[in-house]
Amino acid sequence: MSQIGASKVALSSISSQALWQQTNRLEGYGPELFRFADRKEVPYLLAPTHEEEITTLVSKTIKSYKNLPLRLYQIGRKYRDEIRPRHGVLRSREFLMKDLYTFDYSVQSALSTYEQVRAAYSRLFDELKLPYLVAEASSGDIGGDLSHEYHLPTSIGEDNVINCDSCDYVANEELAATRLNPSEDTPPAEYGDVLTAGVWRGVSKDRSTLINVWYPASYSDDDINSYAIKSVLPELDSSLIDSTPFWSSTSSKTRQPLRLVNIVDYRLGSPFTIALETNPNPKFLLPEGADLDLSIITSDYITTSTNGDPLNLLRIRDGDDCPRCESGKLKVRKAIELGHTFHLGTRYSEPLEAHVQVPKNLIEGDGSTAKSGSMTTVPMQMGCHGIGVSRIIGAVADHLADSKGLNWPRAIAPFEVVVIPGRGLDKESVIVSEYLANSQASRPLDLLLDDRSESLPWKMRDADLIGYPVVVILGKGWSTDRLCEVQCRRLSSVSHVVLEDLPMYINQLLTQL
Template sequence: MQLDHRNRLSNIWVPSPQVSLKDAKQDEESHAKLMRAGFFRQAHSGVFHMLPLGLRVQDKIEALVDKHMKAIGGSRVSLSSISSAKLWARSGRLESVQSELFQFADRKDAKYLLSPTHEEEITELVSQNVRSYRGLPLRLYQITRKYRDEMRPRHGILRSREFIMKDMYSFDASVADAMATYSDVRAAYAAIFAALKVPVLAAQASSGDMGGDLSHEYHLAASLGEDYVAHCSSCDLVANTEVLEAAKPETQRQSSLEVKSAQAWRGISKDKTTLVNVWYPAEAVNTATGETVRMTDDDIDAHAIKSVVPELDSGIENTPVAWNSVLAKVKEDSSIRPKIINLVDQRLLQGDGSLVAAIDINTRQWPLSNSKKTAIADDIMSLFDVQAATSVDNTGRPLNFAKPRTGDDCPRCHGNGTLVVDRAIELGHTFYLGTRYTSPEALDVKIQAEGSAGEQATIVPEMGCYGLGISRILGAVADHRADNQGLNWPRAIAPYEVVVVVAPPKAGKDGVVKDSGLVTVAEGVYDVLAGRADSDAELDVLLDDRTGASLPYKLKDADLTGYPVVVVVGAAWRKSVGEQAGESGLSQDGLCEVQCRQLGVKKDVPLRDLRVVVTSLLDQL
């Protein structure tokens, strides 16, 4: 039996589209395109099965990341997806993130969890196996499945409960060495994103529950993004808007702003005992311009609120339900004394710092639903610890709870430039963790210091953590580059670089099958493009030899799937070689139609020049 080395689409399982090419909406989301093209299928809420085409893209992303992690001295490991809840408790992180963890117990009632990240496990592994400074620096990475119990999975694989992630962990003997590692990883990330041909912004970011005081997020602007990234039109500021609160200058109080009405954004603390009211102008008129200015809860920056009320639970999506349960408990037990905090945005202040006269902060008003409000009864209200309204922070600056917007003054160059704010998808995050996990107060890692013997002198290693969302990159790149016709993969991660599409054989009116030799021609074209197995210039080619699909359908399907280059063996070949195109062998004068939607190319190319032309196109992608 002779083995066929060619990649044939007829041998690859691509499920029939759930929406036909004809009926698909032009403005459909990239997630729908990925589903329709057969890259994956949803198994459960936030859980997906990767199919052959999607797996090829995923594998190529992993290979690209693997190449650059090894280039900076990374050693690849594969840690278990199961982690000990006790270990997370030792690091002090279990309580703060447990709502997002998949947790379970074994038959002996030992507590475990499915890891969303591996700081605790890698630190414990290094602690048990590295005793001396000679074992440093150490850069360990893995590409594995991670798990997060998302409250509201959305946008397909962009925010799912199971995902593929690359995480590297570094251990260094000094802060200077740790900063060198941080710089190396950032350079590697820049090279990865350059290969993907997407404009990723490296933004200053908050370290959140990870710890440490230095971190950068890597964002790709996208309409589906859930983060907001600001960059300055003048200076080099690029930052996630959540870290801009501290940098916001004390703005002039808006004497020209006539407030018509105010309302409260409401949140609740993590222990569900404190209600946070953030009062802001719902409607105001700029008396200088006559413009009506409106704000809603969507304009309020939860990160700015957390800078004043750190215990705020920004993950609560239905505050009324949570707070109404508190009210019910108060009615049953008068010893419970919940707290109400009232914060006032600076836009509700007059020039002398007092509250605008037209605004009455009524803490009794509480929305039971989106449309109905009620007043908290006197006997219940008396059991609350209600704090006086606060309009300044602990440094005396007026509180600013509005999200940064495009056109705001830049906080770094003090008005010389303005901010441009974009929605974005986070593809990666780098953290300098310091001794957050290795310190005696956490997992207590001790390594023998240089020049010491035994345990006479030890050091606590400096640690870094560097994540890249493999699944997230797949979905984000698809979203960023898609157009109305379909996906548009960059060469580096396309499922195949080139697809050879052959017109299927068909019978004429006389019953004689025509073009039966075109499949043989297409196989020869495939071989010319693919090159030799030992060739540095070998191309990744697919042959669409499906017999049950028409040529127009195949071409539309190729556009949907997003192959960088499409080579058509059909009318141009017959015209240049003759009706019996496949009968007379592979003519070097035979014409193939070459299409590259990304570059706007569509032309006929003789076989002798085909490989050079296709390679030239791919080099631009």
């Protein structure tokens, strides 16, 4: 953050619900918000993120384009009422996050800032030496139209990341696409034959709309991609497992107009949709037990995406065709999201009135000196960029741990080196530790001396459990030949090194970690 000119701030964990109402996020964010009221019954919440707070702060202090770009970050606790807290620190209701908020006066400047932040994030994850993926992503509830996620591929991941084996295409499951081949599928002649199609049912968030998703019978409900459905019908409530009782309950208890939306996968072809429209049959269109007259229900049909492309409603599978290159095949990988970058535009600056005065020519992009009276007021262009600090700890621990214990990368290890003396070598271990800490032959090492009274085997097992990158042992080799035993479990390396060569040798190991 320092390398990109960001200043550190500290924002309150308690936020006003009224502030979130201004940006229309109070209800849209969903049940993950922790809400409460103070003794005066003023509504507050525990902040899961801080776009509203930082924008309000900046709007009251920055009025001129000369104060931009502005980059502010914090490292603090966030709170979300997760529906299924699990995997220790990977998914919890309270977690530690680094979030950066950027403010620029033009789109061009904001996009330049965005790329600088992406480069800084890549440097950080490069330093961890982890096999991360950078995926094109949906902006979701945060807002904006450009975002990327940083993922660590791992079998315990709860996200799916799709990448091509031939080109640089990488996207998360919300945004990923595959090249479609409509001619390869044989459409059924009619929908009346239940063997030709399956149906997945959902409801809207207000419970007034029943959503039928039609797909080939050779697939199952588990193959349905809820993100694809939400892309054409955002009001879908995807949090429900069995949703039809909610619609049935609404239909019987309220006078609210009911709506039926049929969304048809492209593999079923246009004859299926035509048959569906021209010969509506309650047996197939309505859930079992719903005794309703179709004539009083408003019906709609969706067969293409918002941009007119064929509608693929099924999850991407290994081996699907890449949408970006001709020869590539897609691979679906489980992953843990460690970071996320968003270009927000004016999503928060407009409703919270974070404006600056800018010479018109700078907005138009000609770069010439502004003339007197040619100023204009514009909302700031914003970005927000987060790294899950506690998530990284959990992900790295799981990814690199082995049967003996943790295995930290050098960049985030509690200490780079631990010195463990054998019995009777306590004084010698102090000499070795001071030599390593003060050596001018290479950079100083961040080290720990284990001078506890436990046995040497006990301390060696404890060092493996904690996961120090390098372990230096003073044992028989030191007593006989003045050699230090240097162990690096992650590199499967065990060597005996003289004291004079020890700093340089350890640094060579650490560069690989």
